[in-house]
Amino acid sequence: MSIVLGPNQYGKAETRVVRVYRDTPRHEIRDLNVSTLLRGDFAAAHARGDQANVLPTDSQKNTCFAYAKQKGVGAIEDYALDLARHFVAGIGPVSGARIDVEEYRWERVSVDGRPHPHTFVRAGDDVRTTAVTAEDGGRAWVISGLDGLVVMKTTGSEFHGFLKDRYTTLAETTDRILATSLAARWRYRAWPPPDGWDAAHAAIRQILLERFAEVHSLALQQSLWEMGRAVLEARADVAEIRLSAPNRHHFLADLAPFGLDNPGEVFHAADRPYGLIQCAVQRDDDPAGEAGPAWSGPAAFA
Amino acid sequence: MSIVLGPNQYGKAETRVVRVYRDTPRHEIRDLNVSTLLRGDFAAAHARGDQANVLPTDSQKNTCFAYAKQKGVGAIEDYALDLARHFVAGIGPVSGARIDVEEYRWERVSVDGRPHPHTFVRAGDDVRTTAVTAEDGGRAWVISGLDGLVVMKTTGSEFHGFLKDRYTTLAETTDRILATSLAARWRYRAWPPPDGWDAAHAAIRQILLERFAEVHSLALQQSLWEMGRAVLEARADVAEIRLSAPNRHHFLADLAPFGLDNPGEVFHAADRPYGLIQCAVQRDDDPAGEAGPAWSGPAAFA
Amino acid sequence: MSIVLGPNQYGKAETRVVRVYRDTPRHEIRDLNVSTLLRGDFAAAHARGDQANVLPTDSQKNTCFAYAKQKGVGAIEDYALDLARHFVAGIGPVSGARIDVEEYRWERVSVDGRPHPHTFVRAGDDVRTTAVTAEDGGRAWVISGLDGLVVMKTTGSEFHGFLKDRYTTLAETTDRILATSLAARWRYRAWPPPDGWDAAHAAIRQILLERFAEVHSLALQQSLWEMGRAVLEARADVAEIRLSAPNRHHFLADLAPFGLDNPGEVFHAADRPYGLIQCAVQRDDDPAGEAGPAWSGPAAFA
């Protein structure tokens, strides 16, 4: 038996790249948080501190900025694919690269009802994401998604008929608030999407919102399944979708001591603990491959 | 000389009250974070732990929930005024009360282009605030505002002609990105506003956005002054406005080593340090009174 | 009536200065977060964007770094006094300066039981603070403190005999957990302290901890009063101390449905809402002056 180096990777995390397009008076912006991770032949760096194979993380950061000019920043998936392929093809010891990008949403400020050409206001809490992995030999994966899509239904949610054990005290209910901060990740099996990356993302976000609204929910599990299934039904280019949803509990305030009834009107929004419901919706002819990338981000390694 | 008790206050902070109106199938919601602080004759609690004059913070929390049913939650200013006056008038030892409320913004999910009757999605990062202080004898102050209004201009901002000392290395510029996360507080001198609390808040938020967009900025100070002045010019019911704006620096990426020019296209968005610009815009016949409440929240005491 | 510029200030916030002393193999470090705010004649910057009187916040940042070398960083109070006086004395239009410093606590890593000469590990959650304000004419204030001192007593705390109104449902108790994350600020009336800034801070921190432990608490108000009074009794150089303490509720878990008793053994630690108790302990011959600086930090303006 001996002690050996296992899986390892390194890169530059959270480079905040802002790209402005100012070719016309009506500016456009892309506001990104970019992380790079390289895999390859880095054993000597671990064993002896020999850096001959190690491209500095500072150079990776420089590449993120340079590519924002050289290649431009359109859809984050294209930008991440360019970067991932560059590191794999251009840096000898690198056999695989993962690029994670978050994009912040902005909308134009309206002045006298007209969108302003160069002034923007942050729109919405949710963040668009992509994780692109490329490997030697040309294989690549694109897993796009969103984080922090905060939604709430004030009715149309039930919870009853559940399994009861000796520690069960929860009352059943046929009408409750259902609230969550959704994280979603979906894997494209063909790209670019026929409608383009930006339109595809917007369409999937809208499907998730609409199905959350329309499904009469007997369980958050059911809502998630229906949301995921609707995405796969609508999008032949999506192989799989994974959903993670904290159940942000809203407890009915007990107003009886004060002589007041409370028919679903006044709630306490709790922070912790929260339920956590997670599921994948897949195609039976294209399950997530064993050799595929981790769905979670770079920080999840340890 | 002796050691004496100075200013003191206590209450319940960050009660998360969610009020649902479900009288018709089209539900309405108010999502609040409420903090109460009471002042009065609490010397014995400090000196001897004698609680006879101390209304528990738990009771204050209960009151927040009960009032959400009894009085309802319309505009947060009305809700906070009701609570503040209740504590001053109804609890003997209490001579002053301050109620801080944050309100989270939600909008309806659209399904097939139609707003859904009971499904909502969080809208925007910024939070609406009010701080209401009431005192024995009927005096009251209403200071409303917003936090976290993140805005960016990609041009129309200059910075030059500044004072230079021996530690000055900054280059002058006639074209930079100007970005901030605005906090604003304004004090009403008459209420309710003629257009109602909700419309008044929306109107002031819009004035701030429009002036930020339209002012060609030679300094963030100038932008803030023009934004504040526009609010006072438009709103006779506002006595004073205070603005606090971090200058979120966007540094031009240096691409010259890679043979690339960068005419205002690729930026690095920095976290810290940041500039911090703060000013008040007042009326000369109604400056903020010495006896008035602190503008900052309950956590600012120590 | 006309619209006028009110109080205003600007500066550079959260410059992260790390000072290493390496004159001997046994290194010393000071790890700081520094914010500067200048007051003075800046009306033209607001009115017209005229920057002739405005020292860039970038120059202020440079000064923080340069002074860490020129003057060195000993106690944060000395460093802040140096900076504040420099801006007031050295920059013409500046009539007042406030310097806020946070210092992070580090201790040496022990190797084979011996403190390592140049390796450190972060020690404790609490942060040492100072806020120094200097004005034209030589007046200055030093308000030092700490943030985030998290403490817990598992007994020796009661809560009963309190005022009850129609919204009171809380049960009285003679034994509860008392937990808080203390923020303290104290104003020196003479300096430097006879034992030096560092020893004075350590002594006051220790008094606060010891009194929190030893006072049998009938109210968090009583604990705070006794803690503050002990500081003033022990330190003739301290004029006043202000304490802000969230009451981090620990609720007894209800295990009765499972046939288990729970005599103060299993608790749920809640996040929100929390009680918030704040008081000042003063000397009757030296109350906080009206003309003195705000006790809270730069972000509290709006």
Add this chain to the structure above:
Amino acid sequence: MSIVLGPNQYGKAETRVVRVYRDTPRHEIRDLNVSTLLRGDFAAAHARGDQANVLPTDSQKNTCFAYAKQKGVGAIEDYALDLARHFVAGIGPVSGARIDVEEYRWERVSVDGRPHPHTFVRAGDDVRTTAVTAEDGGRAWVISGLDGLVVMKTTGSEFHGFLKDRYTTLAETTDRILATSLAARWRYRAWPPPDGWDAAHAAIRQILLERFAEVHSLALQQSLWEMGRAVLEARADVAEIRLSAPNRHHFLADLAPFGLDNPGEVFHAADRPYGLIQCAVQRDDDPAGEAGPAWSGPAAFA
């Protein structure tokens, strides 16, 4: 082709359990953040909202509190193993359970140099963790670790001889600050450890600190490898360790414009971007099995 349910799990996240032992006047505490995740036959809950197989997350929370009394809370690994086995053995549809626990570090307040019997102060930023997974048939995994161990070396770190591409501008250095916030996870292959869970955790934490201090670092990769290797050499009960370390850059302040030299004395501590270095150190006869649990926590699913 059809759309199918893929991997799924659900549970209660972040239940804050505080256990007090008060059998003698010298109290002991365990302060935990507990998350449970169940896997099993939950297809009907997704497909139809049929909850017959679903134990409510509320019941899982109740179990965490009840077990803190029934079984007590000693080492978090034992507590998590008890909970995981309970859900697998006691709840019919459950075939696997994962319990994640974070433990916060406290130390006794010293009063007159003596540890106080029932007053505690939070000690250190780092958190002790465990993730226990149990499955039908008796298999189990214990992956313990720590998060947020913030360490800094002010010398003894070099970085040179690295690979250079066209985007490389970084200067080589033979003396820099090396700082990180370490996350570590290690998998036990036999348990309980001969010295007990608590002593084992303390020993591994100390090995990590000592090796970080003593290794003259030519790369953060080298430091991590040596730290991991030392753990495996010292602990026959540890099969594998994974380390994730952000490289918290400390940039030398440029004081030359002010006529000052800066031989490694004044630094700017940057927030983002940061390097991110991750590696596993394994035994060649016991690599991490494919069938083993994810190393990262519940939030990493999507």
